[in-house]
Amino acid sequence: ILNVEQSPQSLHVQEGDSTNFTCSFPSSNFYALHWYRWETAKSPEALFVMTLNGDEKKKGRISATLNTKEGYSYLYIKGSQPEDSATYLCAFIDSWGKLQFGAGTQVVVTP
Amino acid sequence: GAVVSQHPSWVICKSGTSVKIECRSLDFQATTMFWYRQFPKQSLMLMATSNEGSKATYEQGVEKDKFLINHASLTLSTLTVTSAHPEDSSFYICSASDGAAYEQYFGPGTRLTVT
Numbered sequence: 001i002l003n004v005e006q007s008p009q010s011l012h013v014q015e016g017d018s019t020n021f022t023c024s025f026p027s028s029n030f031y032a033l034h035w036y037r038w039e040t041a042k043s044p045e046a047l048f049v050m051t052l053n054g055d056e057k058k059k060g061r062i063s064a065t066l067n068t069k070e071g072y073s074y075l076y077i078k079g080s081q082p083e084d085s086a087t088y089l090c091a092f093i094d095s096w097g098k099l100q101f102g103a104g105t106q107v108v109v110t111p
Numbered sequence: 112g113a114v115v116s117q118h119p120s121w122v123i124c125k126s127g128t129s130v131k132i133e134c135r136s137l138d139f140q141a142t143t144m145f146w147y148r149q150f151p152k153q154s155l156m157l158m159a160t161s162n163e164g165s166k167a168t169y170e171q172g173v174e175k176d177k178f179l180i181n182h183a184s185l186t187l188s189t190l191t192v193t194s195a196h197p198e199d200s201s202f203y204i205c206s207a208s209d210g211a212a213y214e215q216y217f218g219p220g221t222r223l224t225v226t
Binding site: 004009034036041042043044045046049089099100101102103104 | 152
């Protein structure tokens, strides 16, 4: 089992504030890291596919960075809105195609 | 695009009965489908990977005779939980891939409760 951890497990954010959280993964045999956004009662939705060390991806107010040498990725939400409330999952894929999800960070944005 | 449906969204069954869960890719051909299980506050755990027309590959610790997976077409895979027991109660979710760079599209999941 690959060790993929997300922290914190949950966080509460005031509307308008920015926040970030972490996905840590093995620093060896890296192939790709995916970020998903999962709203209650919906399907997980792909946010980013990150493959290169130093990658930075952005989608609206959400962005992510990747450090494969030290084995972590940050996801940032700028100016959080209630619609950003969801569980954010990362998934690590190694060079053999083995995929392992983290347990997710649940984000609750309060008006 | 890339919509995956899953049916049923929730099911309650009695211990000893079997339950079938369907996963369909609605607007693309899914060469590979994946079945996951999630326990409360834990990560999605991959149970098996199935390619259309061939036998599924099960992850270590997953009983293939208990969790029967069929991927008979490029748009449909089914997971049958045979002789279900209360410990099989869980959230089951499928995903489908058209083969592009490990990108997976998820269904909304099925909540199974075995009484």
